[in-house]
Amino acid sequence: AAGVPAEKPADKASALVVGVIGAGTMGAGIAQIAAAAGHTVRVHDARDGAAAEAVAKLGKTFGALVAKGKMPADAAADAVARLMPAASLAELADCGLVVEAIVERLDVKNALFRELEAIVAPDAILATNTSSISVTAIARGLAHPERVAGLHFFNPVPLMKLVEVVSGLATAPDVADRLHALAGAWGKTAVRARSTPGFIVNRIARPFYAEALLLLQEQRATPDAIDAALRSAGFRMGPCELMDLIGHDVNFAVTSSVFEAFHADRRFVPSIVQRELVDGGMLGRKTGQGFYRYGEGGVMQAV
Numbered sequence: 001a002a003g004v005p006a007e008k009p010a011d012k013a014s015a016l017v018v019g020v021i022g023a024g025t026m027g028a029g030i031a032q033i034a035a036a037a038g039h040t041v042r043v044h045d046a047r048d049g050a051a052a053e054a055v056a057k058l059g060k061t062f063g064a065l066v067a068k069g070k071m072p073a074d075a076a077a078d079a080v081a082r083l084m085p086a087a088s089l090a091e092l093a094d095c096g097l098v099v100e101a102i103v104e105r106l107d108v109k110n111a112l113f114r115e116l117e118a119i120v121a122p123d124a125i126l127a128t129n130t131s132s133i134s135v136t137a138i139a140r141g142l143a144h145p146e147r148v149a150g151l152h153f154f155n156p157v158p159l160m161k162l163v164e165v166v167s168g169l170a171t172a173p174d175v176a177d178r179l180h181a182l183a184g185a186w187g188k189t190a191v192r193a194r195s196t197p198g199f200i201v202n203r204i205a206r207p208f209y210a211e212a213l214l215l216l217q218e219q220r221a222t223p224d225a226i227d228a229a230l231r232s233a234g235f236r237m238g239p240c241e242l243m244d245l246i247g248h249d250v251n252f253a254v255t256s257s258v259f260e261a262f263h264a265d266r267r268f269v270p271s272i273v274q275r276e277l278v279d280g281g282m283l284g285r286k287t288g289q290g291f292y293r294y295g296e297g298g299v300m301q302a303v
């Protein structure tokens with residue numbers, strides 16, 4: 001696939017036009033870093049006005065970065081000028097790379113990729129930010145499944161360094177190589193994986209959460225104690241505060257998906273304690289209550 005340069009040309013706009021589909025949490029973050037890295041970025045969302053709203057919000061984000069001294073004003077202005085909402089998918093025709101960050105549903109992603117194939121050039125790379133769906137399944141049925149790969153960012157995209165570059169069964173090695181190089185040029189640390197449930201991080205993190213949830217279920221330690229222990233052991237955050245940050249609904253759904261994908265392997269059994277929080281709408285920070293209560297200014301109190 002031509003069009004993705006191995007390295008970003010220094011101090012000038014890249015020739016690679018990047019399309020981002022889905023202007024939600026992840027899509028907005030991906031659009032931000034791609035524009036900051038010098039690409040023209042076209043943002044599309046199925047919901048009318050969502051792409052324009054996201055682009056307007058990113059204008060404010062870049063303004064805030066300048067105000068905090070984290071970015072020169074001219075670089076921010078250039079990045080903002082490179083970000084454009086696309087009212088229709090057809091406007092993504094000149095994109096050499098499209099990153100999909102829409103709803104986590106295989107049928108919807110399949111339909112989108114099929115539609116996209118008819119719009120972009122035959123050598124454009126189609127990347128998916130999916131965190132739990134098989135990249136092989138997303139590429140299924142396409143005329144060119146070899147140009148589909150996972151480009152899995154972590155939330156919040158501008159802050160989290162890691163990107164998993166995921167190859168499905170049909171992915172061309174060259175496509176994964178180019179995405180790996182591109183993620184590096186965007187300031188990320190890219191690692192490679194084959195498509196497999198949970199890829200690397202979402203799989204290895206399961207027992208980290210699961211053992212904390214079992215300790216809580218057995219009433220052997222409080223969230224405070226568990227978090228303090230893991231933090232002083234060198235983790236940036238303890239498992240309870242981290243689940244509160246991610247959202248119990250999201251965390252439970254990922255565990256359930258990995259559990260199901262591994263044919264109900266006991267190692268990945270979803271937690272009944274977490275299920276209770278989800279059922280009670282105590283989803284963590286976003287609802288003000290999870291294992292901790294979040295008051296004014298985000299101060300937390302163990303429940």
Ligand code: NAI
Binds near residue numbers: 104129
């Ligand atoms: P979100 O709900 O914030 O945003 C999704 C956006 O996609 C919405 O604006 C929606 O209107 C739009 N959309 C839905 N269907 C569409 C379609 N057919 N065409 C165009 N736009 C469509 O979701 P979020 O959290 O940004 O997640 C997006 C993807 O990224 C999912 O695949 C998710 O699994 C993955 N992901 C999410 C992470 C997270 O922490 N939120 C982390 C890593 C991956």
